[in-house]
Amino acid sequence: MVGVLICTHGSAGQELLKSAEMICGQQENCQTVKFTDGESLDQLEQELEQKITALSGKVICLTDLKGGTPFNTLVRILEKNPAIEIVTGVNIPMLLELLLNRDQFPLDDLIKMILEAGKSGIYHFQPTPAKDEDEEF
Numbered sequence: 001m002v003g004v005l006i007c008t009h010g011s012a013g014q015e016l017l018k019s020a021e022m023i024c025g026q027q028e029n030c031q032t033v034k035f036t037d038g039e040s041l042d043q044l045e046q047e048l049e050q051k052i053t054a055l056s057g058k059v060i061c062l063t064d065l066k067g068g069t070p071f072n073t074l075v076r077i078l079e080k081n082p083a084i085e086i087v088t089g090v091n092i093p094m095l096l097e098l099l100l101n102r103d104q105f106p107l108d109d110l111i112k113m114i115l116e117a118g119k120s121g122i123y124h125f126q127p128t129p130a131k132d133e134d135e136e137f
Helices: 012-024 041-054 069-080 092-101 107-120
Strands: 003-009 030-035 059-063 084-088
Touching: 003 012, 003 041, 003 069, 003 092, 012 030, 012 092, 030 041, 030 069, 041 059, 041 069, 059 069, 059 092, 059 107, 069 084, 084 107, 092 107
Parallel strands: 003 030, 003 059, 059 084
Antiparallel strands: none
8 A cells, every 4th residue: 555645834734634524434544644844854754754654665755835844854755765756736636636545546546546536626617598488488
């Protein structure tokens, strides 16, 4: 089973995981790391490395923002640990796709699937205008 690490600014990652678990149940081989205001980069890197080590198999790391501190720190870790994959822009549809399919598909296919789920989960709903019931055609 592919390991999952979610690292975000603040508690967003923890809350995303809680929300996903409401839908698909308690998850194993899954960790979260929050980057807090005032935390040093060394502290963040150490925590990320510890959590990655605690996960088994390949690990997909989800972050909130490309170019943000969690993303940049994971890129540095990737240089030392090529067994991780980094995907940014985490949202609940992406996370659900990953959690529900991580033991069923090869890693490359899984990454394509979660990218598509993340994109298709972004939607602008526009209601259709109500028709006047008295109007005749």
